[in-house]
Amino acid sequence: MSPDLSDAQAAELAGELREVVARLARRFRSEATLPIPQMAVLGRLEREGPSTTSRLAALEQVRPQSMAHTIGELEAAGLVDRSPDPSDGRQVLIRATARGVDALADFRRVAERWASTAIAVELTQAERDVLREATRVMRRILGEGPPRDSA
Amino acid sequence: MSPDLSDAQAAELAGELREVVARLARRFRSEATLPIPQMAVLGRLEREGPSTTSRLAALEQVRPQSMAHTIGELEAAGLVDRSPDPSDGRQVLIRATARGVDALADFRRVAERWASTAIAVELTQAERDVLREATRVMRRILGEGPPRDSA
DNA sequence: TATTGTTATACTCTATAACTATA
């Protein structure tokens, strides 16, 4: 066991991860037809159904104030609507509108196209498998991942 | 050959990549002691020596104007200095100062610590290998990577 | 008092447009 060696290895990996992540984030943003946080919220609402501001903020790992801002923009664009929770007047249920679902489909077609194409054309199947596995590993680094052996 | 299947697979992977990249970028920024683009430039200057605004902009994949802004902030903080190129008065050489190198070391110690720790503590060696390989694959997606078989 | 949500404000990051200086 050589903790020093593996620590140095981990630090180097962290640096490489930071660099490539910054560049990918910039690239995704530059290709996007609508702001990334808005699309992230729409995608989640589509997958998981209506939700509240607090819950969305926690899931997306931003402050509730930031999420309120994002939701305000989505509502102004008619992509989500709000309805008060009948059982708790403090809470507001956020729901994707039909127009929101359409916008999401557009986003996926256009804004993720460069990445989809690069993945399909430039990578081998083995590399795609590495990338898929890596998305799981990165979620673990963020503290979201399942403990190593669960589904 | 089933191009439709592999396209769908690529599109799904692209979506997962976008999500995890956005979250990692946010996390790195929230931990950083100094702005990420400034540290990226300092790191490059340290590794590769003095450079020009245009060259740094091309390498970091931002516009020259954005890079000029970043360099202006670094200079105001005393982390880089500028010296005119004697052979071409239009060009300006950017160089990391001793203070800049110190700031970079601090940044690595503090801002990348959460990721280094997570990588060292949470991941198996196999997962670290997957992650390292994935940083190479992601660079290929960005069009920076070496063609599959070179070093 | 605690919880949910919003509004106001500020800072970081990057872009486009318009400009200066040198080749």
Place this chain on the structure above:
DNA sequence: TATAGTTATAGAGTATAACAATA
């Protein structure tokens, strides 16, 4: 005219602080 660089301005994204309404 073309190239290297800068300044001005705007917009996206996120944060903290302060506030309103409900439990």
